[in-house]
Amino acid sequence: GENVEQHPSTLSVQEGDSAVIKCTYSDSASNYFPWYKQELGKRPQLIIDIRSNVGEKKDQRIAVTLNKTAKHFSLHITETQPEDSAVYFCAASSGGYQKVTFGTGTKLQVIP
């Protein structure tokens, strides 16, 4: 089955700096890569996703890149703000009706 690894497990940045979280996956059949943000005590919320036919996707301060050959994908957050502090999970799926496999999570702390 799919295995998703995520680094780093914790990340502290100063407000306004950029944050990068990296993930690798094992199953070459995976073609859908969502990222979730989970604030303390709340459910995971989808923040951005990318499909395997796209190499990069941006949404305001958030961007995701995908390298299918190397089987890795990354989340980039620019101009970080304190409200970006949360746990971020990468995930992978082979799409359609298939299950989503989650990475181990990154706890991001943005220091004001």
Add this chain to the structure above:
Amino acid sequence: SAVISQKPSRDICQRGTSLTIQCQVDSQVTMMFWYRQQPGQSLTLIATANQGSEATYESGFVIDKFPISRPNLTFSTLTVSNMSPEDSSIYLCSVGGTGVLETEAFFGQGTRLTVV
């Protein structure tokens, strides 16, 4: 996006008892999943709830411990049976997105279970 109602939101249970968690979706969905999130950990898939047939369990999870029902396309239950303190966790219901590309997962608010 799907709206998912999960209940109870939290419970404190005695060891040896069972708890049934309900998940209601506001639209028909093909796929429903149950996850466990232990404190400070990632989400681990327990099983896929299949409508009209037995659930599909992931490695390390068995039907006797986590029986699942899926009577229709909008509802599922997960029972945590014969609970022990190790079952203390957050349990989350998840559904695939509606529409042709049922890929992204939407989550219920979770059930925070404490076993004493």
